[in-house]
Amino acid sequence: MINEKNNYEDYLMNYHELLKKAGQDLIAAGKEERDARQLLLYLKKWSVADYLKYGVAEVAKEEEICYQELLKKRTQGVPVQEITGSQNFYGYEITVSPDVLTPRPETEQLVELALREMESLQWPKVLDLCTGSGCIAIAIAAENKKAQVTAIDISDQALQLAEKNGEQNLVNDRITWLKSDLFEGLEERGFDIIISNPPYIPTNEIADLEIEVKQYDPQLALDGGVDGLYFYRKIAEAGINFLKPGGKLFLEIGDGQGSDIAGILRSSHWQDVQVLPDYAGRQRMVVAGKPGHEKIERN
Structure with a gap:
């Protein structure tokens, strides 16, 4: 015994x-x-x-x-992903480090929504902002073999790891990794989809986060400014210029931010703005469209 x-x-x-x-x-x-x-x-x-x-x-x-x-x-309090050095995301193994946000299950649902939108697109062009580990870009490129993805981050360390993850998952031939502060270094336009999980924690709330988040995720990937909405304002203001007419924007948001972000998007002339729940019933995603009648090339 x-x-x-x-x-x-x-x-x-x-x-x-x-x-x-x-x-x-x-x-x-x-x-x-x-x-x-x-x-x-x-x-x-x-x-x-x-x-x-x-x-x-x-x-x-x-x-x-x-x-x-x-x-x-x-x-x-050390997260499992920090111990093992990797995290499964949408069925793909993603190497993680202290330089990137650990991929979360709720982000998989955002990817699922975007992939569903892409089903009717012939050669979808996708822009992934604040790519971090590259998990979103990699999942999209792996699941839709016709997709061409541009993945952006301001961090050199994050981009190096993201490119390594793309290589491990055999999708780097269809992903362009680009260092940029959101849209500043981006010349290409005419994307069908913009997708992003930007930093959304208000600066003064970071100290109160669980130790597994505040101590092991980089502050650069957490800090969304004074009210947590800094990046959403930037994306709402400029993002519409980088989409085709009729293109879609997919955003992950913090619980409780849906109404504010929807208002920001509508003020910047986005249409069909929807705040959507995750599987736990929390408002964690926003989808919006660029106005226009030009048809996106479809099958």
Whole structure:
């Protein structure tokens, strides 16, 4: 029988038992139980299928010690993605670092909306602003083989990592990585879609964020100015000039910002402005269109 204590005993557990105990420890520390599996798969370089196949095998003591070290980092607030160095986004593995915002699940829903709009476009031209890790650009290029994507960021470090991620996911032939402060260095126009997850946290709220965000995501990717709306004003004002007539804008927003951002867009003559909920029911996305009757080239 296993001696039930907070620390692991000399008893050689199998991987199923180890994972169960680790999950309980993470819950007790206020973390997600699912993180225990992700860290175990990372340590073993396993797929979920591998875990199901080999989970009854005994765990070597050295492995158990290494696993405990990973769990310790997690209980201390280090995000799983910072421990493993990667995050799955829309089915694609994205390398992350302290230089970029860790991809979030809600951003996948923004990508899904944009891809749905692109289904009827013959050769869609997409502009990804504040690309960070490149996750949005990569997912779009990988899912729509006819898409040509321009991905912009002001950070050299972010762009280097994004290009590396594009190479890893075999899509760099259809993505142009460009350093620019939003539209300032962009000469190309006539995009069908602009998509962005810009910084949207008000400056004075950053200090109150969870430690996993404020300590491990770069401030450059978080700080949206005094009211969190700085980048939305810039995008609303200039973005309409870079879209084809009838083109669409897709934005991720902070919960509670929908009404303000919709007002900003309408004041800049965008039409069909919609504030949309994520799967949790929170207002996290805005879609808007550029006025005009010119037809976008479709199938």
